[in-house]
Each structure stands twice: as structure tokens, then as C-alpha cells.
Amino acid sequence: MTSVEDEFAALDEAEPSGRFEVEDDQEEKDIDPYESEDHGHAGPELVKPQVHGLNAHLLFAPFETKPDVDGMRPYFAIVSAFEPDLEAEFKCDGTTWKIDHGIDSVDDYDNSTIRYWDGSIATREQDSGDNYLEYQIPIYDADDEKRNRRVNFQFRPALPEACHAETGNRIRSMPETLPEGVRVQVQASNVDPEIVLELLQSLASNIGVNSHYFEADAVHEWSRIMGLEYYVRCQRELVNELVIGKMALFDRLSQFERQRSGCGELKWDNGEAFGRRHHVALDAEQLSHLYQEHDVGKLIKSYLMKHPGEDTDSDTATEHPKIEVQYNREYTYCGHLPWFAEDAGDGSPDVGWKLLSKRLQSLLMNVLDWAELPRTPGHDAFVSDDHFDADARLEPDVASDLTLVPDPIDEVADAERDVVTNELLDEPPTDAEKDVLGAAAEKGAFERLQDLAEEAGVSSSTASRTVRKFETLFSRLDSIQLADEVVRDRVQDLLAGVEQRLDRVNKGLDLLASGRNEIDEDSALGQWARRWGVKIAESSDRWSDQLRVAIVGGNLTESELLSVLRAGYEAADMTQSVDVAQFASAEVSYYDRDGEKVDIGEWVGVNQGGRTKLLGKLEVDALH
Structure with a gap:
């Protein structure tokens, strides 16, 4: 029968795994991967994400503090200016904008056009009619032939104690103390939130409405940002492999979808083509497990256009997927987000559109890095489209303000x-x-x-x-x-690993002791050895009382290994037939599942002559 010493000798012949070693010909890596090579600018050199969608509910009440002025004056100004054939053309953000009346030559034009409809709010006693009208005035960038860079403004009245025009009942979805003014719903595509108010003021000025009604100072504290999205477009083949493929980024993120705190989800649709739409949703708690503290939930998604083809090497930009990060209201539980951070109320985070924009772009840049995709502008991994410019660089002051972290998964x-x-x-x-x-x-x-x-x-x-x-x-x-998946896998791993190693461990128990007394396998130390697959024996050298401890066939992290050794010391201290001092100065070795010896010198003790020793009780207590 093979002796314990023979087994230790066989194990000692195994080459160290080199898992923690650096190849001699490897250059030492720079620990700061985010330093820009362009030293003439502050901040890292990052590709500029494109705003995709913006949705906001803005309330303008410029006369709230002036009781002698009709607070609904901004709404009635829109009423007076509106005509179904209303035209406007103006310059803003370096381009020309127009009101969208549709395209006569396009029968299936699916963008919003100028129109009005009956609202459900009953008029005040001093106003004519039974109900107020509501208006839609969409504008588009005249340089965009497809009219996909656009903003749709919808104007509705704001007044306290609003009642339904048909039933007379108070509309409870509107605050009872809502100030008089005008509500403006904003739905924008490919437009930066920074210019939304400027566009609204320019539109107002060009249709004969006082632009001061829509200044930033007139934005009421109850204004809300309802959605914001940023994206980059990447080569489809790379996204399939690194983002949505098996064991790629989305799989890795979804390991935590059932974590002990927080909620999330992974969904996919490969119906028309692989990668049609995949997304991972994470609430603030889930995101905070990854980095920093988060206030709002976010959705990370990869998706193709409607009715995609199967060609992963197409020259058509829209055949390649967008990687997008967006604010997710479903997984945000802390109230509404104010348009301006300073207007956050009780229970709402101090996150306005500016901070939200920064955090979304930070997460998008991190997602690229965690998926091992590049982040530098001009890289072949990116695909330009009508709005996303693969060569555009994020402004240095914006880039330097982002929170970029190495892959924490x-x-x-x-x-x-x-x-x-x-x-x-x-x-x-x-x-x-x-x-x-x-x-x-x-x-x-x-x-x-x-x-x-x-x-x-x-x-x-x-x-x-x-x-x-x-x-x-x-x-x-x-x-x-x-x-979650990590817990499931670890439980299976530990349970299976212990059973597989019991036979090996039992062979070492009869020689486990000071004075070569047999150790009861039901003793504290015997149970510990059986539980963790630990082989313990005295040295084969008759002149040495050195105890040799080997953890065989494990799959432990550094922290787990230290926990196991601390527990072993405590178990030895509770076992009368074992000299705990021997354990405290034991020579420790660790072998992975393949039988390869792993260098743990820096983990658990002082390396002497190629052997790792605990060197006393203080060393054991210091394991952390």
C-alpha cells in the first residue's frame, strides 16, 4: 500500500502551476491602463458615445410667484401661435432646424408630425370651451435626410386641482397643488440633453412665443427626466463573441441576477438572427456590487435593427449592433429623477440629467473595457452610422470626469x-x-x-x-x-470536491499526530481534514518533528485558503492528541485539481528554502 510519504513525494514532483508567476520575457505592465497617449489633453482618449434617446417631462411655471399674472400665459401663448401648417426654420447647435410636416413622397412616414387633439382636462371657469387642447410640434435637423435627429415637443396645460372634462372628477395623477403653467413632454432622438432647452427656446422665439417662458430658471422643481440612452456601434462578429456569446460579458454579469440583495434580469431574442436583442438589467444594489455607489437602475443592451440579416461581415452600418446603456426606471426604486439635480425632493437621488449622463457614459466605457473591446476613437472595432462617429473623441474634460474601473466581475x-x-x-x-x-x-x-x-x-x-x-x-x-449562479457552482464544487478527496485524506489520518498516536476521524481536526481534503503527516525525517499539511485537489481562492487554515489551527487546538504548536509551524502546500503545486508563499507565511511555513501562532492569527 502506498504510504503517505510516497504520496507526498509524488506530489512534490509536480511542477508548480505558475499561476501567479510572470513569464521572464514578459514586460511589466503599466498599472494605469487609462492614461492617454495624447499628453496635450487632459483625460483619457475615449471614443465619443452617441445620445440615442431622451425622454423628459418638463414643467414651466415662470409666474408661480406672481399671483397677479395668469400662470397659464405660456400655455395660451402656444395656443395662439399654433396652426396645423405652422412653419419655422432656425439655427441652433450649428445646424438648421425645421418643423416636421412629414414627407409628401413617403406614404409610410412613421415619424411624428405637427398636430393637435382634445385633451381630457376641463377648462377653468374663466376660460372658453369644455376642455383644453394639446399640441405636438416636432422639429428635425434639416441636414439629416432621414429626419432621425429630432425632438418632439408636446404642450399641455398645467393647473392645480385639474378635473376630467367628462366626469368632473379630479385627475389624481396630477398633483393637487400643481402650479399654473405649461407642461412640455420631450422625446428626442440623437440630440444631446444639453441643447434641449436651447432648441425649445429657439422654436418658441420663431413661432412668436416669448422664449423667456422656457428658460432654465423657469423649469419647475417637479420636472423629471424619464429616460436617457447612450450607444456605440461595434462590429457584429466581435459583439457576438465578446458581449453576448457564451461566457462573454452578459453571461458574466448575469451571474448575479439572483444575488442576496438587489434585482436584475438577462433577456435575449435570437428569433430573426443571433443577437437580435440581448440585455442585462441591474438595479442600483446590483451595480453597487460592481463599483461605487449607484442610485438608479440601468439597462445594458446589444441589439440589431428590425429584420436583421445573418451577415456578420456586412458593409452596411445598421447590420452591426449597437451597444447601449440606458437609465432603467423599472429597476429604479428611489423616486423620480429631477431634470436638475438641485430640484431633487425627499426620497429622490440628487441625480439630474448632467450626472445621469456622466454615469451612463462611464458605464458604457466600462462595459467596453470589461468585454475586452477597445475604447479609443478610430478603432476598427467601431462602425460609424448616420449619428455615431467612430472617429470622434469624447471631450477631454468630460472623459477625465468619468468613473473608469477595471473589470470587477x-x-x-x-x-x-x-x-x-x-x-x-x-x-x-x-x-x-x-x-x-x-x-x-x-x-x-x-x-x-x-x-x-x-x-x-x-x-x-x-x-x-x-x-x-x-x-x-x-x-x-x-x-x-x-x-445565484456563482453560489450554485461553488456549492457543487465544494460538495463534489470533498467527496472525491475523502479517500486520500483518510490515508493520512492514521499518521496524524505528535507521537504518532492515531487521531480519531471524528475529532475536530479529523473532521476538518475530511471536510477540506487536507492531508497531514509528520516528516519522513526521523530527526524532524515538522508537520506537513497539504490541501489536495482544491479549487480555493486566496481568501478561502486562509479561512481553511485558520479553521485548521482552531481544530488542532481542540484536538487533545495533537500538539497545536506543530500545526502552527507546519509546512503548507497546496495542489490544484490537476495535481499541480501552486505557489502560496505570499499567501500564507514565510517562504524558507522553497517551503512555505506558518512559523508560529502569531503567523496563523495574522492570516487574513
């Missing part, structure tokens, strides 16, 4: 794995509890506790006890299941 996953390891280390599961954990890891979600119990072959009380005992590993939002 693996670090978050490691932290999740550490949680699982520590849970199983602190509260070792019984055999029956292992069956419950194994069933939960393998089968996924269970609608009822009884279903989990039946799958594990245990009683309902055992299943219930297991879920309560390891409650931090379980999610019970809609069903009973382990918290």
Missing part, C-alpha cells in the same frame, strides 16, 4: 465564492444537509419546500433546517433556490 464572483466557503466552514453541513444543498445546486428553483425535500430525499423539517442554517446562501424572493 471576477473579484465579485470570488467574494461570492468566499461567502459560500466560509458558510460551510463555520457551520459544517451534516450528510442530510449536504443532500439538500446538492439538490438545490443541481436542480435550481423549487416552488415549495416540500419539493426541495423530495428531491433531496430528506424530510421537510431537514430541508427547512438547512435553508434556515444557510439562509445567506438562499434566495426566497419568488421560489426557494440558491442565491
